[in-house]
Amino acid sequence: MNIERLNGLSIDALYALSDKMGLDLPVGLERVFILEALIEAFEEDSEDRKSASDAAVHIEEKKYSGSELDEIDASIDAAPCIERRYNETVVHVIARDPEWAFVFWDVRDDELEMLRLGDGFSGLFLRVIKEPSYDGKGTASFDVVVEVDDDHWYLQLPEEDRSYRVDLYARNGSRSRLLAHSPVIRTPRGLLADSFADLGSGAAELAALSGIVSLEITQMPNHHPSRILGGFDE
């Protein structure tokens, strides 16, 4: 940590930096304590990065051998210069892996205002529709209530290798009104398309020699499909 550079920053810049680092420092703190807290946070971050079991990240990281002051520079140079939203009514969904999708949405200010002024507006919700059909109906769906101030969520989807669409609704009393719907996405498979037993001899041996056991893509007893926190790479 470069203490010289930190010393050159104003108290406001140090506070801005501590916010960026996720530190909750009391207002009016002595400069020396802010510096201490920042240095400690940087050291912790650095340790976390070094110990993360993500080889691909480590290898690629070395290409980007910047300074130790990346985060500090952020507070100096990178004043927010883009709008956070585009004031439109929209919902998007991106499949992240077999289980999780990222959904983000927005509601136009005037539309939201109209909703608020209307009778019985009680908030927004997302309707997740599995295998949506062309007539707009799905085989199954579930709703996720979101706060009016929210604009993104990670949704856990019930099945891999399925199509999903996410609709954004406003709830008005017992009625609901469709505001926007996303394109259809498909969650990827997390397990082999064919049963391992059906591969036949030769193919099964080659699959095993290809390392599929380490990839955890075959159905195993007590197998848990979640690999969001998995530490393996490929």
Place this chain on the structure above:
Amino acid sequence: MDSGYVALVLNAHLPFVRQPDYPRFLEERWLFESLSETYLPLLRVFARLEADKVPWKLSLALSPTLEAMLGDPLLRSRYIVWLSMQLELAERESSRCSGDPAFEPLAAMYAELYRQNHDDFSILYGGNILGAIDFYYKKGRIDLLTSGATNAFMPMYRSYPEAIAAQVEASVVSFRTAFGRSPSGFWVPQLGWYPGLEETLAAYGLQYSVVSTRGAMLGDPTPRHGSYAPVACPNGFTNFIRDVAATDAVWSDTTGYPSDPVYRDFYRDIGFDLPLDYIAPYIEQNQIRTFTGFKYWAITGSGDKVPYSPRPASAKADEHADRFLRDRQAQASAASPYLDGRPVLMVATYDAELFGHGWFEGPQWIEALFRKASRFEGLKFITLSEYRRVYPDNFESVPEYSSWGDGGYGGVWLEKSNDWVYRHVFKMIERMVELAERFPDESGLRERVLNQAAREVLLAQASDWPFLLRAGKSGSFARKQIEDAVTNFNRIYEMLCANTVGTEWLTRLEKRNNIFPTINYRVFRHKR
């Protein structure tokens, strides 16, 4: 008949960083460091192999952003300036370490490295690294693949076929400009594959790519030859499959060869170890500590660090090359009986910059691989295009959405630190499609404006920025790259909506973000 083929595939990529508005710019060092420790040392390896008539061949994916930077006159001249600075530091280091039995030879080693780089770059190649690569490409030693225009993680943009097409088209055009012929191989950035991508790739005349073992094995139907032969999509597009064992041998953080204690430590660098006064002239703004490339310690393992010693490190690289080939030979023997007489193919893919920059002894390891290969009976190196020519018929299967990132899907490029990016990039794409539809046949100034807008969309799609945001490395720089592209694009969008164009501003922007000079914004028209 050979029982096993090894295809060594290197992915050479750096994001587009070019800041003519600043006399020196920290992140431009990424290119200079890779030139010094990877690209030039690898070219020296190739030259030695040629001189000794060693049969060698590999596949090299060269990203269009790196291609653009290697060909850029400003960055070339800045590299010469940077090398001069390194040579000056080397001289000071030689004096500082004089008389020290451990460090004096190392200081001399770095002086020689930078002197050689200077001579090779400015005299031997005349600054033209692409020309040097082209020499081996035309000789058939290197099978060149192109890659996504700005290294976009394609699965994120699959809802926008226009954006995918733009990534592919810009890369193909860039490749043709640099090498005078059309590419047939396409490196999918981050091995980020999704079913359907093959249609876009084939539409641009591309014939093959590489996917992760996970993606291939999760394909439908399950490949019958495991990862030991490529798979073909119904449209004939071929996907080679990354080999897990060959990958782990080099890639694994804990057991990979580069983690051996005798190798040079990447992190200990005089940029962080020596007094600020001493290194000030060689770091940014004379005060931001950075890597200088002068590293004197071995990885060591537990206990106090020991000084780096090149000779045992070289011997270890040699030993690791031997081990790699022996292990591939054993792997081929184990898989061969199940392949119905077809030779086993093991595709070993790595980031090119690992060799030399990340793993200092990496180029020596590659050289040893080729020199030793002839002694391993039944094992031979092959390029992807050559294999495809010899074995055009492959099991039909479409790989699943996958990547080589942690977790095997899109988690590296879509998580809490970087998910905000997509709201902006999606909006840019939508607006770009709208502009391309509204102005389908522009020329002159308006065409220039639209082309610059298209460039900004491509730059914002770079997967490097979400990656860096997640890694916490250069996060502020990454954020700024995205914000700049979004801001530039939105300004253009507003100008076009208001029917006014700031010519001076546009010209300045064109000069700064001068990548893809022949881009055609119409690629963003609706795909029907």
